[in-house]
Amino acid sequence: MYNLDGPSPVVSQRERGKERRRALIRSAARELLRKTGPDGFSMRELADRANVSPATPYNLFGTKAGVLIAVFDADLQEFRQAFERIPSADPVAHLFDFVDTAFAFFQREPEFYRNMLAPIAASSSGELRRGIIDPRATVYADLIKGLVDGDVLRPGISGEALLRTITNLMTIGVLNWINEDSALTQSRADVQTGFAFVLLAACRETFAPFLRGKLIPPAE
Incomplete structure (x- = not known):
């Protein structure tokens, strides 16, 4: 339901969860880059290292x-x-x-x-x-x-x-x-x-x- 006083707590919680997953993926990507470079890892490997589902990096960032x-x-x-x-x-x-x-x-x-x-x-x-x-x-x-x-x-x-x-x-x-x-x-x-x-x-x-x-x- 739309809240005239601002974003609903459910939406805010969802966005916080997305940002937390984004941060995990960025951190995992930085570590992989440090070790292998951009061509040395896959999106699946990135998801595994960030401890998120294989679809999450695509959902949040679109592409590698x-x-x-x-x-x-x-x-x-x-x-x-x-x-x-x-x-x-x-x-x-x-x-x-x-x-x-x-x-x-x-x-x-x-x-x-x-x-x-x-x-x-x-x-x-x-x-x-x-x-x-x-x-x-x-x-x-x-x-x-x-x-x-x-x-x-x-x-x-x-x-x-x-x-x-x-x-x-x-x-x-x-x-x-x-x-x-x-x-x-x-x-x-x-x-x-x-x-x-x-x-x-x-x-x-x-x-x-x-x-x-x-x-x-x-x-x-």
């Missing part, structure tokens, strides 16, 4: 890609919360805080990120790429918007071109680590150096001393 997107959505939310807690001095410093935060997450769970990101980068699934890559693109867009709104860029510098450049730099650095062409610490240093070179050309002279400092390798 839907499960993976849900896992990465939760991860992105955690990343955003961690990143937003950092008190950056200005929009330029904020870009380097972003690099530090991202690589700290990779360091925390290297198997999960490597197993997840490697197949995504090569995936032909439009659903998967749009669901996982596109939301992260908004993080880069927000960073560049901060530079534009803060009047940080030199006259004539295109925010769109700068966005593409830093996105490519980050992607290359992460892929070098995923493909084991460089260690995680080296990839982080490469991204930081690339950002510094690009921003030296793009930002007003006021920020040059800070950016030149980012070109100096950290002491061992």
Whole structure:
């Protein structure tokens, strides 16, 4: 029966049960991803690990890609919360805080990120790429918007071109680590150096001393 005062207790209890099962499935999927990658487990195996019926992952997420997107959505939310807690001095410093935060997450769970990101980068699934890559693109867009709104860029510098450049730099650095062409610490240093070179050309002279400092390798 419809309740004019709000959702009925039965509906609320049902929704709580669904969210509990969603959380169990996301947690199980993350553990399987850490061990095998997205292609290394089946929906039935996921259901077994989450202790739910074989139909439940399909009912709640639709497809395996839907499960993976849900896992990465939760991860992105955690990343955003961690990143937003950092008190950056200005929009330029904020870009380097972003690099530090991202690589700290990779360091925390290297198997999960490597197993997840490697197949995504090569995936032909439009659903998967749009669901996982596109939301992260908004993080880069927000960073560049901060530079534009803060009047940080030199006259004539295109925010769109700068966005593409830093996105490519980050992607290359992460892929070098995923493909084991460089260690995680080296990839982080490469991204930081690339950002510094690009921003030296793009930002007003006021920020040059800070950016030149980012070109100096950290002491061992």
